[in-house]
Amino acid sequence: MAAESLQISNEESGTIVSSTKTITLRIARSNPKKNTEQKFDEFKIPYQKWTTVLDAILEVKKHLDHSVAVRYSCRQASCGSCGMKINGRPALACFTKITELNSDVVTVEPMNNFPIIRDLVVGFERMFSNHKKIKPYIINEESEINPGTKEFLQTPEDVEKYIQFSNCIKCGLCNSACPTMATDSSFVGPQALAQAYRYVADNRDKGKDERLKIIDDSHGIFRCHFAGSCSQVCPKGVDPAMGIQLLRGYLLGFRD
Amino acid sequence: MPNIDENKEGIKGMANPTRYGIERFAYLLMRLSGLGLLVYFVVHIYETSMILQGKVGWDEFLEITQTTEGHIILALVIGMSVFHTVNGIRVMLGHGGIGVGKPARPDYPYPAQSQNAKHKISIYSAIVLAAIAMMYGIGVMFGD
Numbered sequence: 001m002a003a004e005s006l007q008i009s010n011e012e013s014g015t016i017v018s019s020t021k022t023i024t025l026r027i028a029r030s031n032p033k034k035n036t037e038q039k040f041d042e043f044k045i046p047y048q049k050w051t052t053v054l055d056a057i058l059e060v061k062k063h064l065d066h067s068v069a070v071r072y073s074c075r076q077a078s079c080g081s082c083g084m085k086i087n088g089r090p091a092l093a094c095f096t097k098i099t100e101l102n103s104d105v106v107t108v109e110p111m112n113n114f115p116i117i118r119d120l121v122v123g124f125e126r127m128f129s130n131h132k133k134i135k136p137y138i139i140n141e142e143s144e145i146n147p148g149t150k151e152f153l154q155t156p157e158d159v160e161k162y163i164q165f166s167n168c169i170k171c172g173l174c175n176s177a178c179p180t181m182a183t184d185s186s187f188v189g190p191q192a193l194a195q196a197y198r199y200v201a202d203n204r205d206k207g208k209d210e211r212l213k214i215i216d217d218s219h220g221i222f223r224c225h226f227a228g229s230c231s232q233v234c235p236k237g238v239d240p241a242m243g244i245q246l247l248r249g250y251l252l253g254f255r256d
Numbered sequence: 257m258p259n260i261d262e263n264k265e266g267i268k269g270m271a272n273p274t275r276y277g278i279e280r281f282a283y284l285l286m287r288l289s290g291l292g293l294l295v296y297f298v299v300h301i302y303e304t305s306m307i308l309q310g311k312v313g314w315d316e317f318l319e320i321t322q323t324t325e326g327h328i329i330l331a332l333v334i335g336m337s338v339f340h341t342v343n344g345i346r347v348m349l350g351h352g353g354i355g356v357g358k359p360a361r362p363d364y365p366y367p368a369q370s371q372n373a374k375h376k377i378s379i380y381s382a383i384v385l386a387a388i389a390m391m392y393g394i395g396v397m398f399g400d
Contacts, residue, residue, distance in 0.1 A: 241370040
């Protein structure tokens with residue numbers, strides 16, 4: 001199948017096959033368990049202006065090669081499952097339309113800085129482990145123990161300080177784009193650091209010192225050099241680079 | 257064949273400035289100018305240590321810097337110094353959380369506040385100032 005261009009048969013196609021426009025979809029194929037070299041399979045896929053990269057991959061699975069491994073769920077940029085490199089840049093396949101790529105060839109590869117499970121599917125174990133490491137929950141000993149203290153009132157201004165960072169869907173695109181993660185296996189990563197800020201900025205939380213101690217590590221926050229690539233690829237507007245710099249402001253004494 | 261264990265891009269990916277805008281280009285220039293200045297610093301210490309060889313040794317070494325190649329290297333050092341300084345001030349302020357924007361409820365298409373116009377202008381300014389300083393240095397060194 002390698003380098004072979006296949007086309008969907010008209011009889012088997014769904015709605016998008018009526019389009020006269022086609023792209024060449026190049027899908028990276030590899031299976032580390034079988035030690036197979038990475039190769040690219042090419043498929044001719046018809047598309048409409050609303051066709052997403054995930055739609056195109058699913059057309060391949062449906063009509064041409066069902067063995068392509070891809071992880072997806074919600075198809076609306078909420079679950080964070082379908083992160084992959086699209087034409088060299090990390091993006092959600094369900095949130096990227098073919099038309100916005102302005103290219104007749106669309107190349108999809110697994111995200112960098114994550115172990116490949118198969119084809120386009122990568123393992124998130126390390127990212128989730130780093131996420132858990134920064135204690136992603138409200139630390140407050142008074143919560144849910146004493147009657148009458150279960151609710152913490154917050155003003156809209158209090159919420160604005162962290163709500164942006166709570167939009168993180170843990171898709172891993174930021175970690176894939178990060179230049180530090182490209183070379184440092186132990187770096188905690190922009191995803192976890194942005195989440196550390198999310199909880200530090202929450203006025204219900206009392207775990208600031210605890211979290212700052214965790215991230216003030218030799219492979220912690222000071223490995224971030226503010227390249228900002230994480231924020232450029234974030235599909236939810238979390239802006240991890242902002243969170244990391246604001247968090248570092250606490251450690252450098254710019255913030256209380 | 258990528259490293260399947262973690263599929264890291266490595267130095268090649270880290271140093272690829274083409275995918276993430278001017279900020280990633282500035283990141284690369286910052287690394288390169290930093291390494292360049294480090295090399296210059298070591299050479300400069302060696303150069304000034306020539307004074308221990310007396311006037312003859314000192315003059316002989318200085319002659320190396322008076323060649324066309326020496327002038328080009330010094331012009332590059334001027335450019336690297338200016339870029340590293342100006343961009344360094346931008347990055348240092350950013351590291352303190354200054355000028356990176358204010359957290360707010362994001363709206364589609366989610367422009368990143370930390371990559372705001374102030375930062376872009378600062379980066380372009382650093383590049384332009386470095387170019388001007390290099391041209392001035394070239395004018396002085398090659399002018400006579």
